[in-house]
Amino acid sequence: xxxxxxxxxxxxxxxxxxxxxxxxxxxxxxxxxxxxxxxxxxxxxxxxxxxxxxxxxxxxxxxxxxxxxxxxxxxxxxxxxxxxxxxxxxxxxxxxxxxxxxxxxxxxxxxxxxxxxxxxxxxxxxxxxxxxxxxxxxxxxxxxxxxxxxxxxxxxxxxxxxxxxxxxxxxxxxxxxxxxxxxxxxxxxxxxxxxxxxxxxxxxxxxxxxxxxxxxxxxxxxxxxxxxxxxxxxxxxxxxxxxxxxxxxxxxxxxxxxxxxxxxxxxxxxxxxxxxxxxxxxxxxxxxxxxxxxxxxxxxxxxxxxxxxxxxxxxx
Amino acid sequence: xxxxxxxxxxxxxxxxxxxxxxxxxxxxxxxxxxxxxxxxxxxxxxxxxxxxxxxxxxxxxxxxxxxxxxxxxxxxxxxxxxxxxxxxxxxxxxxxxxxxxxxxxxxxxxxxxxxxxxxxxxxxxxxxxxxxxxxxxxxxxxxxxxxxxxxxxxxxxxxxxxxxxxxxxxxxxxxxxxxxxxxxxxxxxxxxxxxxxxxxxxxxxxxxxxxxxxxxxxxxxxxxxxxxxxxxxxxxxxxxxxxxxxxxxxxxxxxxxxxxxxxxxxxxxxxxxxxxxxxxxxxxxxxxxxxxxxxxxxxxxxxxxxxxxxxxxxxxxxxxxxxxx
Amino acid sequence: xxxxxxxxxxxxxxxxxxxxxxxxxxxxxxxxxxxxxxxxxxxxxxxxxxxxxxxxxxxxxxxxxxxxxxxxxxxxxxxxxxxxxxxxxxxxxxxxxxxxxxxxxxxxxxxxxxxxxxxxxxxxxxxxxxxxxxxxxxxxxxxxxxxxxxxxxxxxxxxxxxxxxxxxxxxxxxxxxxxxxxxxxxxxxxxxxxxxxxxxxxxxxxxxxxxxxxxxxxxxxxxxxxxxxxxxxxxxxxxxxxxxxxxxxxxxxxxxxxxxxxxxxxxxxxxxxxxxxxxxxxxxxxxxxxxxxxxxxxxxxxxxxxxxxxxxxxxxxxxxxxxxxxxxxxxxxxxxxxx
Numbered sequence: 001x002x003x004x005x006x007x008x009x010x011x012x013x014x015x016x017x018x019x020x021x022x023x024x025x026x027x028x029x030x031x032x033x034x035x036x037x038x039x040x041x042x043x044x045x046x047x048x049x050x051x052x053x054x055x056x057x058x059x060x061x062x063x064x065x066x067x068x069x070x071x072x073x074x075x076x077x078x079x080x081x082x083x084x085x086x087x088x089x090x091x092x093x094x095x096x097x098x099x100x101x102x103x104x105x106x107x108x109x110x111x112x113x114x115x116x117x118x119x120x121x122x123x124x125x126x127x128x129x130x131x132x133x134x135x136x137x138x139x140x141x142x143x144x145x146x147x148x149x150x151x152x153x154x155x156x157x158x159x160x161x162x163x164x165x166x167x168x169x170x171x172x173x174x175x176x177x178x179x180x181x182x183x184x185x186x187x188x189x190x191x192x193x194x195x196x197x198x199x200x201x202x203x204x205x206x207x208x209x210x211x212x213x214x215x216x217x218x219x220x221x222x223x224x225x226x227x228x229x230x231x232x233x234x235x236x237x238x239x240x241x242x243x244x245x246x247x248x249x250x251x252x253x254x255x256x257x258x259x260x261x262x263x264x265x266x267x268x269x270x271x272x273x274x275x276x277x278x279x280x281x282x283x284x285x286x287x288x289x290x291x292x293x294x295x296x297x298x299x300x301x302x303x304x305x306x307x308x309x310x311x312x313x314x315x316x
Numbered sequence: 317x318x319x320x321x322x323x324x325x326x327x328x329x330x331x332x333x334x335x336x337x338x339x340x341x342x343x344x345x346x347x348x349x350x351x352x353x354x355x356x357x358x359x360x361x362x363x364x365x366x367x368x369x370x371x372x373x374x375x376x377x378x379x380x381x382x383x384x385x386x387x388x389x390x391x392x393x394x395x396x397x398x399x400x401x402x403x404x405x406x407x408x409x410x411x412x413x414x415x416x417x418x419x420x421x422x423x424x425x426x427x428x429x430x431x432x433x434x435x436x437x438x439x440x441x442x443x444x445x446x447x448x449x450x451x452x453x454x455x456x457x458x459x460x461x462x463x464x465x466x467x468x469x470x471x472x473x474x475x476x477x478x479x480x481x482x483x484x485x486x487x488x489x490x491x492x493x494x495x496x497x498x499x500x501x502x503x504x505x506x507x508x509x510x511x512x513x514x515x516x517x518x519x520x521x522x523x524x525x526x527x528x529x530x531x532x533x534x535x536x537x538x539x540x541x542x543x544x545x546x547x548x549x550x551x552x553x554x555x556x557x558x559x560x561x562x563x564x565x566x567x568x569x570x571x572x573x574x575x576x577x578x579x580x581x582x583x584x585x586x587x588x589x590x591x592x593x594x595x596x597x598x599x600x601x602x603x604x605x606x607x608x609x610x611x612x613x614x615x616x617x618x619x620x621x622x623x624x625x626x627x628x629x630x631x632x633x634x635x636x637x638x639x640x641x
Numbered sequence: 642x643x644x645x646x647x648x649x650x651x652x653x654x655x656x657x658x659x660x661x662x663x664x665x666x667x668x669x670x671x672x673x674x675x676x677x678x679x680x681x682x683x684x685x686x687x688x689x690x691x692x693x694x695x696x697x698x699x700x701x702x703x704x705x706x707x708x709x710x711x712x713x714x715x716x717x718x719x720x721x722x723x724x725x726x727x728x729x730x731x732x733x734x735x736x737x738x739x740x741x742x743x744x745x746x747x748x749x750x751x752x753x754x755x756x757x758x759x760x761x762x763x764x765x766x767x768x769x770x771x772x773x774x775x776x777x778x779x780x781x782x783x784x785x786x787x788x789x790x791x792x793x794x795x796x797x798x799x800x801x802x803x804x805x806x807x808x809x810x811x812x813x814x815x816x817x818x819x820x821x822x823x824x825x826x827x828x829x830x831x832x833x834x835x836x837x838x839x840x841x842x843x844x845x846x847x848x849x850x851x852x853x854x855x856x857x858x859x860x861x862x863x864x865x866x867x868x869x870x871x872x873x874x875x876x877x878x879x880x881x882x883x884x885x886x887x888x889x890x891x892x893x894x895x896x897x898x899x900x901x902x903x904x905x906x907x908x909x910x911x912x913x914x915x916x917x918x919x920x921x922x923x924x925x926x927x928x929x930x931x932x933x934x935x936x937x938x939x940x941x942x943x944x945x946x947x948x949x950x951x952x953x954x955x956x957x958x959x960x961x962x963x964x965x966x967x968x969x970x971x972x973x974x975x976x977x978x979x980x
Contacts, residue, residue: 042738119634135619137620140614239753243727289717291463292462295721299455300453301452304444558880564723
């Protein structure tokens with residue numbers, strides 16, 4: 001499969017330095033200036049804090065590779081985290097909560113895919129519609145209040161460890177591995193590359209590009225479902241607005257990681273680095289206790305600078 | 317401009333009439349909504365309510381009008397809300413410190429315009445995709461505004477200045493007059509000037525546009541600059557209307573503006589859409605939100621209804637444009 | 642002193658006195674050094690909900706003032722996305738690594754932050770809860786205002802001014818927020834006490850000025866006669882006033898928070914009254930309690946500020962710039978609570 005990647009236009013491997021350099025720089029700076037940054041406890045924190053975003057950014061990479069976008073992920077995440085809370089509260093079972101959340105996410109994802117693929121509505125517009133729907137439904141099923149009193153089994157997910165590694169990080173690693181295999185080692189993966197760069201080829205090969213596209217968006221919804229479990233576990237409650245806006249962070253992480261918005265170039269590892277870079281930035285700034293306004297501006301600057309270097313790279 | 321360019325730019329007859337048809341459909345939709353609402357609610361057709369709707373639609377339109385030009389080039393400006401906030405805070409400070417509304421207005425417009433130009437430079441010179449560039453700008457602007465305002469609000473402006481937002485002239489709210497002015501200016505600019513035509517061409521087919529000698533970079537700078545300046549303009553009206561400036565007034569402004577542009581028939585792929593369409597889009601969205609308020613519909617339904625309308629409007633557009641494209 | 646007795650045998654009584662004086666001097670000096678070491682450099686991490694609401698700015702200024710007065714240092718933690726739950730949770734986790742001496746904490750959401758507080762408890766960092774009472778976790782103390790009483794008393798004041806009759810509208814804050822629930826409950830109870838007053842509508846303004854303005858405009862359309870407006874915070878009250886002004890209508894309006902803007906509006910007669918939420922004092926006292934308990938000084942575990950209504954008659958003490966306000970002394974502070 002490696003040959004397949006290098007033969008695509010705009011070889012993503014050319015962009016390794018971009019986000020990796022940014023990440024190394026951030027780690028170097030914070031390691032020397034921010035007290036406690038390199039401690040094992042803090043590194044664990046950064047990784048755990050990045051898991052929800054990672055769960056969204058992985059499928060977002062695939063969606064962007066198909067020249068699409070999913071603006072509804074944050075709202076769907078909010079909805080699924082409420083589903084986890086409500087269902088696990090009603091049934092006492094964390095697994096039922098997770099199952100219901102994944103199902104709910106899959107429904108939203110499928111609707112997105114159907115709007116984009118079958119009706120041909122631009123992804124920005126289609127997912128904007130789903131965003132509003134998920135946001136409103138979140139307020140309605142929760143009546144605007146937090147959902148509390150959920151079983152301990154949910155909350156334990158966030159703090160439990162497997163061989164010393166926190167469960168959320170394990171879940172993120174497994175997800176990453178799954179997506180990696182999906183994208184680079186299955187036929188479905190090649191189809192995704194084709195959906196972005198060469199949709200006609202799919203049609204000639206007799207493949208239903210519509211159904212493939214729907215599957216891509218549905219995957220996004222399902223991942224939002226799993227992320228919903230993580231979020232509810234972290235807050236030990238479901239909250240009607242907690243995840244809103246996260247899709248923009250995911251899109252930014254994907255872009256910082258080197259995936260381009262056009263022509264189907266995608267680099268999954270870049271996305272992972274992008275997510276961690278954002279997490280490192282926020283964590284480092286917190287440790288330095290810099291004024292919040294500087295933190296806010298820094299997030300914007302990170303994105304701009306990363307993409308600027310990317311642009312320089314692809315031009316040279 | 318070369319003859320080749322002129323040929324490339326001359327809009328096919330069907331496209332022009334297609335635009336007019338889209339606008340007509342939308343005006344009919346707006347009318348339908350009005351009829352339905354007047355049945356459902358006694359207070360809808362009252363003069364006061366109609367004027368409120370027009371005024372609220374104007375505020376949305378100011379931001380959305382400049383945004384339309386950006387979207388016509390297949391771009392996006394996510395920073396407009398944050399732009400309004402910073403411009404309002406700076407303009408408000410100037411008015412209070414100098415006592416001169418004129419200086420304040422100039423400050424607001426200048427701040428908005430400079431931000432817009434910076435966006436344009438990121439897109440043209442730095443080659444950053446507009447989605448990301450303006451998203452980054454949004455955060456930077458918020459950071460600046462939070463730092464500058466330090467949690468305070470600026471309040472209390474001269475009554476003369478406040479007329480811009482809350483005053484009436486011959487029975488119509490002043491923002492409505494501003495709306496009409498910018499609607500006219502925007503439409504003439506987009507449809508009847510060379511620059512406007514070049515903007516359409518850039519969005520419709522950037523490669524052909526470049527080949528025909530259109531200075532793409534300069535036109536892009538122009539559209540982002542205009543989008544920013546209109547955000548600055550909006551900030552003045554908000555300042556006058558609310559009689560205050562706060563760091564977070566922009567949070568809830570961007571998505572409705574984008575929704576208005578989309579409902580109005582402007583395509584994200586560029587080259588298709590009108591400023592007038594955006595006005596009707598803003599009107600439709602405001603009417604629906606007004607109706608929900610009058611009918612005391614649970615606020616939770618508002619984002620659902622907004623989302624559905626956007627998708628519906630674009631879908632109808634696609635179905636009806638298919639004939640002409 | 643035993644040491645001096647040993648000296649006695651060597652050089653006689655006079656030397657014992659010398660020795661005692663010397664030891665006393667050393668003890669006093671070392672006591673002084675110890676006191677100075679205690680008075681410097683405690684780090685207090687202060688958590689607030691956002692950077693945009695002026696109320697939290699007063700809390701932060703109060704915390705800074707208290708810390709400065711006692712020789713300690715504050716670090717502020719504010720989410721970059723206003724009121725973001727995941728961010729505040731991350732900031733708590735990051736702060737636990739940094740290990741400040743104590744934390745003064747306003748939860749972004751009083752239920753969702755409980756796991757974060759439990760982490761702080763596990764790390765052994767003392768924490769004081771201010772403003773919104775957290776639904777769980779162990780705190781040294783709670784310092785806050787009584788939102789219910791603020792709502793009740795401010796509404797009572799308005800109803801009294803109206804002669805216990807008239808058409809009233811309520812503009813609510815953010816649904817699900819603790820302050821909102823209590824304040825609106827206070828409003829409604831005051832209305833129950835005054836059967837001559839009629840509640841026309843109760844709509845959410847989300848604590849936002851623009852939204853309250855538009856809500857008020859819409860309400861004025863459907864209700865030709867509105868005599869009183871009960872707004873759950875000052876920003877919304879001012880928004881409602883702008884709407885009334887724009888339509889050339891008059892009504893009595895009250896708000897809650899006691900912001901600078903509200904005080905100005907009361908001065909000019911546009912706003913009838915505002916319930917004093919006193920973020921400045923909450924910040925002061927919360928920080929003072931944190932520092933005192935670090936120094937082993939006695940502190941209180943609960944201070945719920947007595948409700949004060951700012952009106953035309955008593956606004957003067959509130960009419961000072963934030964920077965020149967001073968924290969109450971500890972004795973004054975301990976008396977501020979109703980408990």
